[in-house]
């Protein structure tokens with residue numbers, strides 16, 4: 356799929372923007388702080404209904420304005436698909452094919468994107484929260500049911516935490532109520548954990564050979580889910596539920612003492628092993644970068660496998676950061692099959708041939724014009 360037209364109104368530093376793109380590499384050139392990332396972010400937000408840089412939607416609205424609007428015409432194998440997202444102080448409204456989508460979980464997934472930005476190194480180096488957010492967003496792109504399940508899970512978690520706090524300060528004493536909340540929590544947890552295990556197994560299948568290729572056959576990559584309770588891959592839901600039940604039974608008193616839910620998908624993590632060692636602890640900068648890149652390229656393949664077409668690739672400020680070998684590996688992988696956006700302050704670090712064939716745009720203080 357590719358985005359053919361992008362319209363922005365009051366988005367970040369863009370008062371008004373109308374841009375047309377081609378189904379190839381689109382290079383967005385400009386000095387610092389002119390609005391290159393803002394364009395990439397707007398395409399990401401149009402697809403995912405949330406930003407990759409902030410969880411505060413109000414930041415997306417141009418200062419002193421009340422709302423921001425992003426519209427896009429996406430061309431899919433089945434035909435054109437108009438997408439629209441309006442962000443106001445009251446919330447978000449989304450339309451797909453001119454039809455209002457009451458639930459964002461139904462909207463997300465119609466247009467698919469993969470973003471690779473400097474922050475993605477945090478995927479390897481950062482906190483478990485970053486990795487959980489990554490898994491949830493990516494599964495959500497190919498599974499609207501998952502987005503629904505995760506929001507249910509979060510609601511139950513909140514309720515359970517609230518009740519545990521009340522038990523902690525003795526505002527409540529009814530243990531039967533805790534048991535009901537625990538049962539609901541376990542049911543929701545098992546669904547999330549099972550889906551995450553499955554997603555990582557598929558991601559690993561794609562990422563392993565890609566990583567091996569980028570490292571010229573020198574490195575193996577393994578991605579493993581690290582659950583906070585002893586559930587494991589391949590267990591059916593009823594077995595997982597049993598494992599959780601035993602765990603929560605054992606720690607009930609400690610949870611009440613602490614007033615919080617101590618185990619579950621909100622405490623799980625994933626680990627990347629390069630040549631058998633945890634790359635977060637033992638990996639070099641280069642290995643961590645290769646790992647993040649392999650995961651992103653694997654996502655392209657996984658989405659293509661799941662939905663039957665490649666997503667749009669957004670490379671924000673990263674292409675010139677890659678050495679020649681990694682850059683050409685990436686470009687060869689996407690060549691001719693993935694619409695790609697590349698931002699850069701200078702074309703110096705970008706492969707000549709790619710540049711010759713690309714469309715190019717210049718961004719300056721919230722305006723964009725085509726220059727090639």
Ligand SMILES: Nc1ncnc2c1ncn2[C@@H]1O[C@H](COP(=O)(O)OP(=O)(O)OP(=O)(O)O)[C@@H](O)[C@H]1O
Nearest residue numbers: 367368387388389390391392393414415416417418
């Ligand atoms: N809500 C907003 N309203 C108006 N302007 C904003 C808003 N949010 C950010 N900006 C402005 O957008 C500009 C930053 O744009 P962006 O992050 O796209 O930069 P960039 O061109 O990618 O630069 P760099 O190369 O440094 O990453 C800054 O001038 C900032 O002040």
